[in-house]
Structure formats: structure tokens, C-alpha cells
Amino acid sequence: MDENIVLSARDLDLWYGPTQALKKVSVDIPEKQVTALIGPSGCGKSTFLKTLDRMNDLVPGIKITGSVQYRGMEIYDSKVDVTWLRKQIGMVFQKPNPFPMSIYDNVAYGPRTHGIRNKSRLDDIVEKSLQGAAIWDEVKDRLKKSALGLSGGQQQRLCIARALAVEPDILLMDEATSALDPISTSKIEDLISDLKNQYTIVIVTHNMQQATRVSDKCAFFLLGQLIEFGDTTQLFSMPRDKRTEDYITGRFG
Numbered sequence: 065m066d067e068n069i070v071l072s073a074r075d076l077d078l079w080y081g082p083t084q085a086l087k088k089v090s091v092d093i094p095e096k097q098v099t100a101l102i103g104p105s106g107c108g109k110s111t112f113l114k115t116l117d118r119m120n121d122l123v124p125g126i127k128i129t130g131s132v133q134y135r136g137m138e139i140y141d142s143k144v145d146v147t148w149l150r151k152q153i154g155m156v157f158q159k160p161n162p163f164p165m166s167i168y169d170n171v172a173y174g175p176r177t178h179g180i181r182n183k184s185r186l187d188d189i190v191e192k193s194l195q196g197a198a199i200w201d202e203v204k205d206r207l208k209k210s211a212l213g214l215s216g217g218q219q220q221r222l223c224i225a226r227a228l229a230v231e232p233d234i235l236l237m238d239e240a241t242s243a244l245d246p247i248s249t250s251k252i253e254d255l256i257s258d259l260k261n262q263y264t265i266v267i268v269t270h271n272m273q274q275a276t277r278v279s280d281k282c283a284f285f286l287l288g289q290l291i292e293f294g295d296t297t298q299l300f301s302m303p304r305d306k307r308t309e310d311y312i313t314g315r316f317g
């Protein structure tokens with residue numbers, strides 16, 4: 065299958081002060097597929113994910129070298145507008161973090177920030193985003209109610225709707241289901257599988273079953289290094305590296 069690469073890291077090194085958290089990571093993320101980042105705690109999965117939309121920029125003492133290109137553009141170039149970059153590359157976090165405002169205002173927040181004021185246009189965006197995040201039917205009669213009254217799983221789908229509302233190209237998800245019950249997790253996994261028709265998705269997960277269920281490509285990290293990257297089915301059935309095999313068979317981690 066021909067793959068269009070949308071994000072490409074080359075020889076990426078990252079230090080938090082004296083601690084090196086990423087070591088010469090090179091990986092190509094294909095368009096409209098789900099790529100899962102897996103590996104034991106502390107191996108650098110979240111750090112790598114955050115480098116993809118420059119979420120680490122403000123961490124004191126951080127140093128990043130190497131290259132990350134988004135559709136051919138060097139994202140660490142000083143000319144890049146980080147607000148624009150984060151509109152293209154949205155992030156959903158581990159804990160649902162709705163703003164303390166209505167469901168409607170949560171979703172309209174991003175588009176308003178980007179200058180959209182027209183009420184009927186905002187109404188359309190809110191409905192489309194909530195539908196895209198498979199939560200419209202559950203909230204359409206309570207759009208003016210506080211988002212904080214939703215269940216954890218609903219809050220997380222609302223956060224996905226909020227991310228979709230600015231029409232991103234790529235969605236990054238950092239353990240987006242680890243705070244949720246199995247039913248909510250399964251809804252979000254189904255949603256991820258639907259969303260990849262339209263978006264490129266990169267997830268961090270601790271859960272190897274989840275990686276096999278939802279991802280097309282899988283990257284295995286260990287101690288800041290990318291050990292193996294490939295098709296998820298191949299990586300789990302015929303890992304090329306002994307360390308990948310040891311991890312997926314539960315010998316460590």
C-alpha cells in the first residue's frame with residue numbers, strides 16, 4: 065500500500081536537563097492510519113508524542129536536537145507559528161479535561177479563538193464535532209449544561225469533539241482511555257477506528273491489547289530508543305528484535 069508520510073522524525077534527541085529521554089529516534093507516521101507508541105513506563109512514549117506538536121517547549125532545561133517534519137515543514141524552525149501547528153495537530157490527554165463551561169462552549173472554544181463568531185456556523189461546527197466524537201445523541205438536549213456533569217467517558221469524547229472542532233489534520237492521544245471504564249474505553253476505541261478515515265492518529269497506550277485492536281502501525285520504545293517500528297500485525301506476530309519479543313510476551317515491563 066502506498067503511504068503518504070505526514071510526520072517524520074529524524075535522529076531526534078531530547079534531554080530534560082542531564083537526563084536523556086529520547087535517543088536518535090527516527091520514525092515516519094503514515095497518513096490516515098493509527099500509529100501506537102508502546103513500551104514500558106518511562107521509556108519516552110509521552111515525551112515523543114509531545115515533541116510532535118511542541119508541547120514540551122516550555123519545560124525548563126529541555127534540549128531537543130534532530131528533526132521533526134510535518135508535511136515537509138521543519139516544526140522546530142523558529143519561523144513556525146506554534147498556535148497554527150497545534151491547530152493542525154491536536155492533542156487529547158490521559159485525564160479528560162473539559163473546561164468548566166457548557167458542553168457547547170467547550171466545543172466552540174477553539175473555533176471562537178480562531179475568529180469564528182457567526183452563531184449558525186458555530187452551531188454547525190459544534191454539532192458536527194460532537195457527532196464526529198460519537199457523543200451528539202447523548203448531549204444534544206443538554207448543550208447549555210456544564211461539561212463537568214458528564215461521565216468520565218463522555219467527558220473524554222467531549223475532549224475529542226473539542227479537538228475535532230478546529231479541523232485538525234492529526235490527532236495525538238496520550239493514554240486517552242487509561243482513566244476510563246471498559247465500556248467507555250471500547251467506545252473510544254471504536255471511535256478511533258472511525259476517525260482514521262479522516263484523520264491521522266497517534267496514540268500512546270500501556271495496553272497491548274488496545275494497540276493490537278486499534279493500530280495499524282506500532283512503535284516499540286525502550287529507554288528512550290525506538291527499538292522497532294512496523295505493521296502492528298507483524299510486530300506482534302513476528303517481532304524482529306528480541307527486546308520487542310520479550311516485551312510483548314510479558315517478560316518485562
Ligand SMILES: Nc1ncnc2c1ncn2[C@@H]1O[C@H](COP(=O)(O)OP(=O)(O)OP(=O)(O)O)[C@@H](O)[C@H]1O
Nearest residue numbers: 080083085103104105106107108109110111112123
Ligand atoms: N518534565 C520532565 N522533567 C524531567 N524529566 C521528565 C519530564 N517528563 C518526563 N521525564 C523523564 O523522561 C523519561 C521518559 O518519560 P515519559 O513520560 O516520556 O515516558 P513514558 O514512556 O510516557 O512513561 P509512562 O508510560 O510511565 O507515562 C522518564 O525518565 C521521565 O522521568
